[in-house]
Amino acid sequence: xxxxxxxxxxxxxxxxxxxxxxxxxxxxxxxxxxxxxxxxxxxxxxxxxxxxxxxxxxxxxxxxxxxxxxxxxxxxxxxxxxxxxxxxxxxxxxxxxxxxxxxxxxxxxxxxxxxxxxxxxxxxxxxxxxxxxxxxxxxxxxxxxxxxxxxxxxxxxxxxxxxxxxxxxxxxxxxxx
Numbered sequence: 638x639x640x641x642x643x644x645x646x647x648x649x650x651x652x653x654x655x656x657x658x659x660x661x662x663x664x665x666x667x668x669x670x671x672x673x674x675x676x677x678x679x680x681x682x683x684x685x686x687x688x689x690x691x692x693x694x695x696x697x698x699x700x701x702x703x704x705x706x707x708x709x710x711x712x713x714x715x716x717x718x719x720x721x722x723x724x725x726x727x728x729x730x731x732x733x734x735x736x737x738x739x740x741x742x743x744x745x746x747x748x749x750x751x752x753x754x755x756x757x758x759x760x761x762x763x764x765x766x767x768x769x770x771x772x773x774x775x776x777x778x779x780x781x782x783x784x785x786x787x788x789x790x791x792x793x794x795x796x797x798x799x800x801x802x803x804x805x806x807x808x809x810x811x812x813x814x
């Protein structure tokens with residue numbers, strides 16, 4: 638008898654929590670219109686119409702912001718256009734939606750290498766190797782990009798201080814008084 642009120646309260650809480658989880662449906666499907674825009678964008682990208690493809694991918698995201706494939710496609714276009722910073726941002730958005738997306742991790746690693754951040758790309762590679770127990774194409778692709786970048790010489794900006802030109806203006810003629 639002493640435990641009846643506590644047991645009743647606990648069963649009421651459990652009944653409420655369990656019924657709330659059954660009432661919510663798992664909304665993981667991407668909207669059909671978003672998928673249609675993605676397909677049109679892929680066709681435009683294959684034809685080389687990158688501006689049209691970008692517009693279509695952005696429209697797919699406007700229809701359904703949970704479409705991680707659209708973020709990855711936009712990142713691929715940014716990499717083709719030699720915009721690795723923008724690509725990294727798009728890959729980050731895709732990874733927010735799905736932290737274990739191997740394509741987004743590999744693409745972000747390639748964009749990081751393109752930007753010169755090889756050590757961060759190696760972190761992505763180790764994460765891909767952890768997620769993918771067997772040999773994945775993403776692992777091979779990113780590791781080859783990293784190896785290729787290590788063979789290339791590192792170019793750094795050299796600070797050039799201009800020498801002052803004092804009294805060297807010989808082109809200017811001084812008019813006689």
